[in-house]
Amino acid sequence: QSALTQPASVSGSPGQSITISCTGTSSDVGSYNLVSWYQQHPGKAPKVMIYEVTKRPSGVSNRFSGSKSGNTASLTISGLQAEDEADYYCCSYAGSSTWVFGGGTKLTVL
């Protein structure tokens, strides 16, 4: 059960769009539409931004969207804002009631 692969860092200017990828295998991301994305600010607990690949919880800005193609899921943030600067993690169901997380991506808003 290896961690999902995310870029270590991404950056963008206010107002721009960025995409964070999350690559797994046919045993996790590729087999289930059960990928979630979390935002974590320093010293805070993770907060779900997207679940089940594309669903956005109540209260999460519609600037956040998710997608999946094959073994890779993606999180897109449009209209980048300063408060979006945080660490982002993906997590996939991996069968048999198990989870696997990505290594995390640090988003810097320039």
Added chain:
Amino acid sequence: EVQLVQSGAEVKKPGESLKISCKGSGYSFNNYWIGWVRQMPGKGLEWMGIIYLGDSDTRYSPSFQGQVTISADKSINTAYLQWSSLKASDTAMYYCARPARSGSATPPTNWGQGTLVTVSS
């Protein structure tokens, strides 16, 4: 409102035992899985294991199997994570988390506030 409230920060010495808790409220506790996630200082999230409160079915990540024990007391809506002999490398923040759907061990949507465990001689 769904809430997961974890026990407070702990400072322990190597070799000591520890049990931390996660109390759920605002939902039917018995119908959900609860997972535990480790975050070492400056590092990412790692899935440790998960328990179904209905029948105590428990699964562990291979990385944590034999290193920790996950349990629950459904009479008080509480899940536990315990160590029998702590090591300095167990120093981390530990989160409990719950999936969106009852009866399903899908990735979590609700998180506890975290319990900081510090192990130092």
